[in-house]
Amino acid sequence: MRKNFLPVVLAAGFISATASAQQVNVICSVQADWCNLIATTYARTTGVKINLALKGSGEALAQLIAEKENPKTDVWFGGTGDPHLQAAEQGLTTEYKSPTLAQLYPWAQQQAEQSGYRTVGIYSGPLGFAYNTELIAKKKLPVPKSWADLLKPEYKGDIQVANPASSGTAYTMIATLVQLMGEDKAFDYLKGLHKNVSQYTRSGTGPIKAVARGETAVSISFIHDAPQEKMQGFPVETVTPAEGTGAEIGSMSIVKGARNLEQAKKFYEWALTPGAQAFGAAAKQYQLPSNKATVVDPNVPDFKKIKMINYDYKKYGASAERRRLIARWEKEVNSIPR
Numbered sequence: 001m002r003k004n005f006l007p008v009v010l011a012a013g014f015i016s017a018t019a020s021a022q023q024v025n026v027i028c029s030v031q032a033d034w035c036n037l038i039a040t041t042y043a044r045t046t047g048v049k050i051n052l053a054l055k056g057s058g059e060a061l062a063q064l065i066a067e068k069e070n071p072k073t074d075v076w077f078g079g080t081g082d083p084h085l086q087a088a089e090q091g092l093t094t095e096y097k098s099p100t101l102a103q104l105y106p107w108a109q110q111q112a113e114q115s116g117y118r119t120v121g122i123y124s125g126p127l128g129f130a131y132n133t134e135l136i137a138k139k140k141l142p143v144p145k146s147w148a149d150l151l152k153p154e155y156k157g158d159i160q161v162a163n164p165a166s167s168g169t170a171y172t173m174i175a176t177l178v179q180l181m182g183e184d185k186a187f188d189y190l191k192g193l194h195k196n197v198s199q200y201t202r203s204g205t206g207p208i209k210a211v212a213r214g215e216t217a218v219s220i221s222f223i224h225d226a227p228q229e230k231m232q233g234f235p236v237e238t239v240t241p242a243e244g245t246g247a248e249i250g251s252m253s254i255v256k257g258a259r260n261l262e263q264a265k266k267f268y269e270w271a272l273t274p275g276a277q278a279f280g281a282a283a284k285q286y287q288l289p290s291n292k293a294t295v296v297d298p299n300v301p302d303f304k305k306i307k308m309i310n311y312d313y314k315k316y317g318a319s320a321e322r323r324r325l326i327a328r329w330e331k332e333v334n335s336i337p338r
Contacts, residue, residue, distance in 0.1 A: 023049045024263040025072060027064075029057045029079025030250070034283035038077070041279065042270060048263055056203075057083045057168060064092045064255060071257040074264035077271060078122065080168030081111055084251035085317030088118035093253040096265065100272040100291070108290035111249050114314040119253040122271065123280060123287035125224040126247040126306050127172055128240035130208045135217045135235075144218055146242040147177070151192045158217040159196045160207035163334075164326050168248060169204025173220055174325055175316035176246030179309055190333045197338070212236050222248060224286040227299040231284065240301075246311040247303075250287060 028035035032054055039050040055063065057079030064073065064087055076084065076093070087093045097117045101109050108121030129144050136143060141158065144150055150159060164170035177186035198216060201207055207219030208226060212234035223238040230236050252271060258264045270276050277289035281297035288300050315321055 022047065022263070023051060024260050024267050025051045025053075025074045025258075026267065027053050027055050027060045027073050027076045029055060029060050029077065030280070031283060031285055034078075034280055034285050037279045037283050038271070038276065041276075042267065046266075046270070048266070050267070058166065061087055061092075065090070068092060071255050071259070073255045074258040074260045075267055076253045076255060078250050078252065080172070081119070081121065081249040081251040081313060082168060082171065082317040082322060084119040084253050085111075085115055085313065086319045086322070087253060088115035089319060092256055093118040094256040094258065094261075096254050096268065098269060098272060100269060103292060104272070104290045105288075105292055107247075107249060111251055111313060114317075119251045120268075120272070121249040121290045122252045122277070123250040123289055124247050124303075125222045125250070125287040126240055126301055126303065126308065127169070127176060127245045128221065128223040128238050128306075130211045130219045130221045130223065130226050130229075130236055130238050132211045132214055132217055133235040133237055135211075135214055139217060141217055143237075143239065145239060147180070147189065148243070150196060150218070150220075151189070153196075155196045155218060157196065157198045159193070159219070160199050160201060160210050160216045161193075161197060161220040162204045162206060163200040163202060164329055166202045167204040169222055170200070170220075171322060171326065172222075172246055172248055174329060176309060176311065178325065179246070179311060179316075180244055187328065187332055190329065191336060194333050194336055195338060200334070208236070222287075223301050224288075224299075227286050228284045238301075240306045242307065244307045244309045246309055248287075249313060 035052055035054055039052045043049055060076055061083040095117045107124055111121035131143060141154055162170040164174050177189055205225055208221040210216045211219045212229040226236050226238045254264045254268055272291055274291050274294040277291050277294040280287060286297060286299040
């Protein structure tokens with residue numbers, strides 16, 4: 001699961017099988033402010049009521065699996081793309097080839113193609129390091145510029161990263177390192193990193209919040225999570241590793257067996273428009289929107305300045321591969337005393 005979410009259901013909760021055509025049931029796996037802005041604006045501009053449930057991507061996937069025989073959800077919006085690919089793989093989402101696809105960045109189109117058009121990319125954000133400028137200076141630590149730097153003994157106890165069993169951020173890190181170094185070397189690297197990690201947090205945003213508040217010097221995080229911390233006055237800066245890095249592709253899917261299919265398709269199309277995609281930045285979330293015509297906020301990381309690996313989303317988004325790599329991490333890395 002990528003983020004911390006509010007365990008709430010907004011509006012009237014999910015509705016009965018005799019649903020009105022003027023409603024749509026949406027699980028929203030981005031931040032609460034973003035979800036609420038989308039729901040309010042969509043209802044006001046279309047007259048269609050959104051029954052909104054806020055859930056992290058792992059929790060959302062579990063709900064779709066549980067409801068497979070009797071789906072109560074129409075659209076799943078946002079959250080790390082891997083669980084969306086797993087939902088597609090398990091036949092939980094329906095094929096829908098949007099006429100808007102040509103307006104999207106190639107990475108968003110590829111997400112759709114690789115899933116058999118059962119999901120689509122709606123935003124992307126690169127993985128990197130965040131650091132507390134005051135703590136780095138106080139402890140006389142160098143600013144980390146590369147994956148290799150994080151293995152230096154001076155960082156012992158001063159790095160936080162999430163647990164890949166619960167966090168899409170941390171799983172993206174493992175998959176990135178495997179593709180960058182080869183699997184065995186990546187796990188040797190993770191064992192070395194383990195010595196310097198003070199805590200594996202449950203959520204992907206936990207480490208960067210710890211950096212912002214001076215609880216740790218360095219985190220491995222999606223760097224688009226930094227601007228909102230800086231806006232609150234925290235001394236946070238970011239860097240992306242010199243060897244190369246991966247990125248998440250936040251996604252959107254229509255649920256197979258959706259009770260309000262036509263309304264689901266209309267919401268889906270609206271969510272791919274530049275106007276709708278601008279709500280991320282309006283809610284102070286700074287991923288890169290997938291529609292090329294969306295005005296990009298200056299706080300969004302500039303992908304042109306980042307060395308990106310050719311991340312294989314299809315392979316590393318598959319359920320079996322994810323389970324295998326996380327199990328190997330638990331056995332070979334997390335079990336080692338620090």
